[in-house]
Amino acid sequence: MKKVKSVMQWGKIILPLSSIRYYPPQFTLRNPLIEGVSNAFEAGYEVAVIVFKLRNQKDFMEQTEVKQQSKLVKTLKKLFQIVVEQVVNPKEVITLHDYYGEGITLLITVDHDRHSISNIDLMMKKITEEVAQRFVKLYPSMYPTFEEGYMFVEKHDYSIQDSILRAHRQAIGMAEKRVQLEINEMLLAINKIITKKNITLFAQPIIDVATSEIRAWELLTRGPKGTVLEAPLQLFSVARQTGRLYELEMIVLEKMLQQVKASRCRQDIFVNCTPLTLGNIRFTSDLKKLLHKYRGISPKQITFEVTERDSIEGLKNFSFNINVLRLMGFKIAVDDTGAGYSSLNTITELMPDIIKIDRSVIENIDKNSVKESMLKGLLLVAREAGSLVVAEGIENQEEASVLTRNNVDLAQGNFYAPPTRFYEEIAT
Structure with a gap:
């Protein structure tokens, strides 16, 4: 039977559907x-x-x-x-x-x-x-x-x-x-970052809406400055695809504890962690080792943010690890509420201490009554779950005013302050 060179020779052109070019x-x-x-x-x-x-x-x-x-x-x-x-x-x-x-x-x-x-x-x-x-x-x-x-x-x-x-x-x-040069370069780059722990932590304040006081800081990760992996999306995507995500996230946690101790920060710290890492069988034991290394930091000061876009289904050790974290004193937040695939399932399963409302709900909320109704519904869910609420991505006074009249607990966004280097910000 005569064969063509490759079934993947797909032809000359894909005909357009109505909504895609x-x-x-x-x-x-x-x-x-x-x-x-x-x-x-x-x-x-x-x-x-x-x-x-x-x-x-x-x-x-x-x-x-x-x-x-x-x-x-x-x-x-x-x-x-x-x-x-x-x-x-x-x-x-x-x-x-x-x-x-x-x-x-x-x-x-x-x-x-x-x-x-x-x-x-x-x-x-x-x-x-x-x-x-x-x-x-x-x-x-x-x-x-x-x-x-x-x-x-x-x-x-x-x-x-x-x-x-x-x-x-x-x-x-x-x-x-x-095995090609450019992929090898990516592998070498992520391996070098992990080996040298070459990341930088930025911090954005989380504000008490009623008093305008700083109540906590959310930590944001950046790769080496001036490189392709500086942006967090590229950094974590390469780490995930090359099997180094767990190591990278553990380095973020270690650097966070290191800088909290060095700065003597006493405010709460929010840090993102993927369900894959939170569900890793080694996670709680590795975390205990880090706490022992940086003694004097109370787990009650740390909140792990679980993004609502990430599915927790099928992660064997996830629920067990979350329970262990709570017993240790850590708090749990559900991030990106209102924007993800998993809807409110993550909230009902975790019953988090904090619910963070995604900026897609907050953006232009002062001009959109439906969005304000969504906010009110999420606030009701939070009250039923016994959770505090953080509204993310506040960009102007008008959006902030909607939070005030709806008695939202906490807020963050560039309207209050942009992210800055963590140690430098806390030290001041």
Whole structure:
């Protein structure tokens, strides 16, 4: 039987659906694509390049006659079109490419204040699972499996086109786990950061709405200044895809304890931690070792923020570890409430000490009565759960006034103060 070179030679062009723009597979970046990425940057967003590659293409080739292969390829392409349109918010899609021999590539805008790394992982998994399920209904003897990878387009390159091309190559490398120079450089970079503990902590105050006093600080992580991994989204995405996320988050916690002790800070500290780390079987014992190393810091001073966008389903040790943390004296916060996939499930399962309301609810709340009603509903949920409420992302006096008239407990945002280096801020 005559075989084609690769089932992943997807053809020349994907026909557009109504809400997504598509471009030809040749890797010459047309002006509309560059314009889309530029517009995303100007609006303050990141851009992620996501690659889906067929893992079991050899099986497809061996099971399929040449004349049927073309039909299978067209079916896969069409299913990606349909599923992407259903799974991804059309406003976030820049383009869906059909690059010759390089699988399906999706470019989306990412708001680092609203999206988490898990958010992207869940989206990729949902797309590939839905495509596979739809495909097997049409061809019961074949079940496609995919490798996925993603990378963020570097904002500060001289050429946006070169930056998109580089991110695309890196995303392919992540999908294929290829040993190539640029991926090796990423691995070396994240390994160096972890070995040297080369991160910087920034802090943003959390304000008592009634008294305007600083009640706590939320810590924010940055990678080495001036590098691709300086931005937290890139830093944590590379760490996650290279299997170094747990180590990176433990370094964040160690540096946090180190700087709290050095600054003699007595205010509460909020620190983000992914469910993957909180559910790690080693987490509580490793945390106890850190507390022993930095004696004198009370766990009652520390609040772990669990992002509501991250699923806690299927994490074997997560609930057990949360209970241990509470017994030790730590507080638990649910972050990004009102913006995530998991809705209020995380709140009902954790019964957190603090509920942090995402800025998507707060933004322009003074001009939107529906958003204020949402705020009131979340405040009612918090009261029932016995939780304090922190409103995030306050940008102006008008938004702050809505919090005051609704008796919100705490707030943070650039209206009160932007993030600054943690040790320097606390020391003053």
